[in-house]
Amino acid sequence: MKKMFTLLMVLALVLCAVTSVFAEDITLDVIICQYGPNTTNWFERGGDGMFGSNFVEAFEEANPGIKLNLEVVSWNDVHQVVDTRIANGNAPDILNLDTFSEFLPDDLLLPVDEYTTDELFEDFFPAFMEDFYVDGEYWAVPDLASARALYYNVDILEEAGVEVPATWEELEDAAQAIIDYYDGEIYPWGIDMTTDEGQAAFAYYTWGNGGGFTDEDGEWALNSDENVEAIEYAIGLVNAGYTNPNPATQTRYDLQDMFATGKLAMMIGPNQIPTYVEDKGGDINMATASLPANEGETSASVGVKDVMMAFRDDSVEDQDARNEAISAFMTFFYDPENYVGWVSMEDFLPAVNSAVEALVESDPSFAAWLDVLANCKFYPTSKAEWAQVRQGVTTVEQNALTGADVRAELDALQAEITGM
Amino acid sequence: MKRYPEIKKQNLRNTALLLLGLILTLVLMSLPLYTFEIGVYTKKSPNTFVGDEKYIEAKAEAEAAAADYRAQGFDVEVSESVLERTNSKGKTTSLVTFTVNERTGKNFWSFLGKDLPSSKTLTGILILMGLSPVFAAVGLAGSLDLLHRYLDTRSKIFRTLLIAVLLLAILLIPVFILQNNVTFSRQLSLYNAELVTEGKEAFFARLDDFLFDGQMGADISDILSGLKIEHSPLVWLMIPTLFISLLAAFSIRRGEIQSSLLKLCLYVFVIIVCVITLYPYYVMLITAFRSNAESLDMYFLHMFPTKWIWSNLTDIIHRGVPRFLLNSLFVAGGATALAMLCGIPAAYALARMNFKGKKIFLGYVIMSQMFSPVVLLIGISQLMTTLHLNNTLWGLMLINAAFNQAFAIWLLRGTFVSISPEMEQAALIDGCGTIGALTKVLIPMAAPGIVTALIFVFINAWNEYTVATILISTAQYRPITVGITQFSSFNMIEWQYMFAASLLATIPVVILFMFIEKHLTAGLTSGGVKG
């Protein structure tokens, strides 16, 4: 009965939201990406309150007068959902995504100072915020981060008599030794150049060779000699048979599954791997190391951070009230009481200091991750062409996998991006 | 009665052929057709060069092991292989492998009486072969003029039995070969990799008994790690040999065999088609009830889950799947009803009335099918926002009804055309209005076609995915096709939940289809042919 009542309430509520009959209540449309199996349950109305109370109900209780129309969307569909809504002038109020720069040219975003309190603003890691500073304003805030490291199967490496590789040359030797020892039954090295994550592979190898997406001045430098060498090296690993056989379609899940079952000796992955392996019932002896780099180059840690942003909505009469509502959402979301629970449930790393303090208090080993994070390099997500670059480098890698010339491909991409 | 001498002659020849086949088979079975190479000891030494300290150490180890086996009376030999490579920077790596091998040959008889799976098959083949001369003799008895008055009427049955027995024996030979390969290479590697622990001891005891006459005892599991099995091509000669026997039996009655073989081919074809069709559903089913770990069955352990995890079902029910199913049912049901409500009158007008623009209308409706909803997403979403139907099941329902109009109208029109208009005209003359004639006469008569159209629209609406992803934003309103995506997230793909939900989504539709299958063809008949 109670359920029915809730359902009716929801129905009424959505109708209200759509037809805006009750103008007194502010309704915020929020889109959150689905990070893990429990994201929906944690956020959405009607969740059974696993890992604490469900977010929407708790928020509405704490903030009478603000209603949330919160939607958890899978990563597969989120761009389609957001873009379609923007094209119809129906953009969400708050959006959680991995990039924000594509919304800048159309002036769709609300500057951060409109909706963050000073206290909250101070709380974000300054290093993270730097990337969100474009044309004199901050446009987004980080919602979480993860650091990529080299995960390796200790037993496999020991059995084959090799050390953890620190340089590219050592990596090739180790891979050959593993292939020889196990007659090719175990893949030494995991590479993921799929459409969803090709940019990560680009970062791992080019940053390990002193190259990267941009040069020192922050301009695109996709076709630098270092980059060409790095990508050729990565493709060379595939062609030599050191890796999983289908890098263009084997996603990171596939790699993680292989790693969990001992089919793959080494892979670069996010800090969730131990949890993932445990969930999948894997029983392997694993350890982490920093990513191998080319001789004479320093190993770069690769970090990924996702963002929260707010959209402009000129149709709303009372802009201040709307900004305040968004601000209330942000304050509530980043409140350690809610945020820490979420970040630890998803097994990501936090982006605010207050959460770090709370986490280190309960688990001192957590501090080690923060050192890693402090030295991480991030994708140049603040540049407007990032979306194209990200797909572009993936296409270059995939073309190279089928035999295309890396330099020619990168030259063409650089010309396309800078010519835009 | 007069033809008996001829028949006798032919049958004697056949009997001789049959005996020849049997003798040849027995001879083949006595040859050593299988060789087993048993790597009783392996030593791999990475980073080792020929002649260095590690090499000498490893070699001594291998020699000691070989001596140990020789002392036990086994004929073994030591072999070494060196894998040396130089990388691009000039650095050389080397892997040295020592193996101690024993080779033994086995003939078919040595399989008999051993407790191996293939032994049972072999026993089966032998029994069948033994039975065949008995059947042949009894079957031929009539024509050989032995007790023919009594047995002649039954001889056909015996001949058929003979053929069946020999066919079965022939088919069992590849099974026997496959079983050996599976038992000795695959099973063994699974046991060695500790992936199967149940019944391990008994399995090794059986192998020990078979390969070493039980001498190895507890050491067996170490020894067998490198077992390789090879069967000689001669094994396949069993088949033509048995085939000779079969031919002998065949020539007795040729005509019957041909027609029954044709029938057999038909069944084989149908069975193959059905197996291929059901295969993905089998995968769906077994994956749906596996544990998370077992869904990554990388070592190809089992055809079925070792433990059926029924809680997968309760888990997905807990995660909103019943709600999604209800939404889908509502959308698909509503869309079907609406498509019929609009489609039937249109089809009626197209089938029964003459008016200008008939062709234009048909063309217009067909054209509406040309765009994939994927392409129209932006347009649909804009429309729904204008109509305030975003994030409602009603909007989804309307879209589904509209996108299925073309097929519904096309099918219904065909059905209506195929029904003679006389009955309705009679009804019209009796004073029913057009609507009365339609509902009371035409619709009951066109029921099969209407059911087909109904089902078609229902299925399409039930399976629609893309429009639903952008139209529905609240979790409670998601149809099942979109609901399933929540089981693959950024961190994890939960195959077992995804397939369990897929199973729940598939079952209702499949059952519906099975009930309606008969009408389906009937409806398409009237609709399709006149289309």
Next chain:
Amino acid sequence: MNRHKWEPYLWLLPSTLLVSVFVLFPILIVFKLSFSEISQAGVVGGFIGFDNYVEAINLPAFKTVMLNTLWWVLSVVILSTILGFIIALVLNQKFHGRKIARSILVFPWATSLVIQASVWNYIIKYEYGNLNNVLLNLGIIKQAINFRSSYQVEFIWECWVGIFVTVPFVTFCVLSGLQSIDVSLYEAATMDGAGFWHKLRHITLPLVKPSLTVSTVLNIIYVFNSFPIVYTMTKGAPAHKTDTMITYLYMLSFYERKKGPATALSVIGFLILCLCAGIYMMTVMRKEEEL
């Protein structure tokens, strides 16, 4: 029996309304968009003529994708028509278990494409796919086979799944055609001494032709517009070499954020389909006039 002149139009009204509002309107929007400037976030700007079309045709992957689409439509439609026809001929014979066989054959038709594609994607995985598992357990192969060794092979797999889901529809269309054939025709032909092939060519084929044409035309439209199979199995990787037009314009729109060319491409696809259907409509209409 006097009917008002406007009566037929009244009967057509609900259907026309439904299609116009929910299909035609979005189509018009897409047409308009294809001539407009669209930013990478999807904000619609002013009229820019044929720029989007020019950009679409000059895309580096355009040729590959068009060729893929051609292969995809041709192979799936032709092979599933042939297979469906053969299966229908067999299922039209009388044998025990025919009803069960027919019910089983309906399964792929009744299952969502997203689900089908996910299952097949799981089946043909190299490391832990079920196909290797089954073949190994049956002893047919000794070592796991990489069923996805190159993108060409992956594309063939996609076509296979396309065929797998299309065959039932063809089968049932042909079956319905076969059932409408008068058995006495075959009997007469048998009396005249006609063989199997003769009967197939001179009785079965001509009479099943209308059903076959219909199923073929509908299949061309459905297969051309099919999205989930390619998207689920490869996402067009590597570098659009396994993309068909529909998945390519999706990737273009939402991954590469070139929305203008994407809408232009969708209009081009629409025109291609219209051409195919127009030819079909004309032939069908002509036949009807003859009747």
